[in-house]
Amino acid sequence: MTVWVGTSWKMNKTLAEAKRYAAELLEGLDRRQLGAVQPFIIPPATALSAVAGVLNGDDRVLLGAQNAHWDDDGAWTGEVSVPQVADAGARLVEIGHSERRGNFGETDETVRLKVAAALRHGLTPLLCVGEPAEVKDAGGSSGFILQQVARALEGLREEQLSRVLIAYEPIWSIGSAGRAADPEELREPFAALSEAWGEQVAGLLYGGSVAPDNAAGLLGIPHVDGLFVGRAAWEVDGYLRLLDIAAETTGSGNRPAQDVRTNN
Numbered sequence: 001m002t003v004w005v006g007t008s009w010k011m012n013k014t015l016a017e018a019k020r021y022a023a024e025l026l027e028g029l030d031r032r033q034l035g036a037v038q039p040f041i042i043p044p045a046t047a048l049s050a051v052a053g054v055l056n057g058d059d060r061v062l063l064g065a066q067n068a069h070w071d072d073d074g075a076w077t078g079e080v081s082v083p084q085v086a087d088a089g090a091r092l093v094e095i096g097h098s099e100r101r102g103n104f105g106e107t108d109e110t111v112r113l114k115v116a117a118a119l120r121h122g123l124t125p126l127l128c129v130g131e132p133a134e135v136k137d138a139g140g141s142s143g144f145i146l147q148q149v150a151r152a153l154e155g156l157r158e159e160q161l162s163r164v165l166i167a168y169e170p171i172w173s174i175g176s177a178g179r180a181a182d183p184e185e186l187r188e189p190f191a192a193l194s195e196a197w198g199e200q201v202a203g204l205l206y207g208g209s210v211a212p213d214n215a216a217g218l219l220g221i222p223h224v225d226g227l228f229v230g231r232a233a234w235e236v237d238g239y240l241r242l243l244d245i246a247a248e249t250t251g252s253g254n255r256p257a258q259d260v261r262t263n264n
């Protein structure tokens with residue numbers, strides 16, 4: 001079973017910073033055996049091609065885009081298409097992050113169209129879902145996210161579903177305004193997601209304030225197949241540390257001979 005551990009850099013990093021991160025990540029991976037852990041990194045669109053150049057086809061790291069339009073081309077000022085991000089080196093597309101739903105008007109319908117576009121072009125959709133605090137407080141977490149997923153994946157065939165990754169990212173736990181979730185409060189939503197979709201999709205990930213001190217606990221929640229990380233992985237040392245924790249927790253791979261934390 002693949003353990004997915006990835007990071008979106010959101011709106012961060014110059015080209016020089018992005019290339020340095022990618023190069024240091026490859027160096028770090030040279031010193032590790034991560035077993036079933038599959039790293040993925042999602043730079044801003046401006047840095048995709050430069051990062052792909054550094055990765056140079058190294059399939060230890062899956063490269064992703066933070067967004068892509070549902071149309072293949074056309075008069076969509078400011079947007080990038082799935083063929084364009086694929087051309088720049090992306091093999092995965094993040095779709096429906098709450099920052100995009102909340103700030104840029106993404107709806108369940110545009111999310112559905114984008115998932116279909118990613119699949120049409122052979123990229124892995126990383127579908128993000130998550131409920132706001134009010135919904136959680138009212139006990140509606142599972143129902144809310146199941147509805148988001150159902151709308152996003154409506155009409156897909158079995159083979160298409162098998163290429164989809166789902167990241168459950170409760171809005172109340174994301175970013176500097178969020179709080180780290182207690183694994184106990186994530187059990188039920190993951191059980192619900194797993195029951196409805198676990199057999200059909202490629203994996204169920206958790207995201208929101210993931211950090212070295214909570215990563216092992218989060219990976220221990222039943223049905224969690226990986227972690228989707230923001231801030232704690234924006235420096236490559238932090239990301240490598242999370243990859244090590246994932247490899248240790250899931251019993252895959254070996255720690256490097258030298259302590260990575262003093263070696264980077």
Ligand code: PGA
Pocket residue numbers: 008169173174175176178207208209210228229230231232
């Ligand atoms: P965070 O971001 O780890 O910084 O909370 C998570 C996300 O938005 O995916």
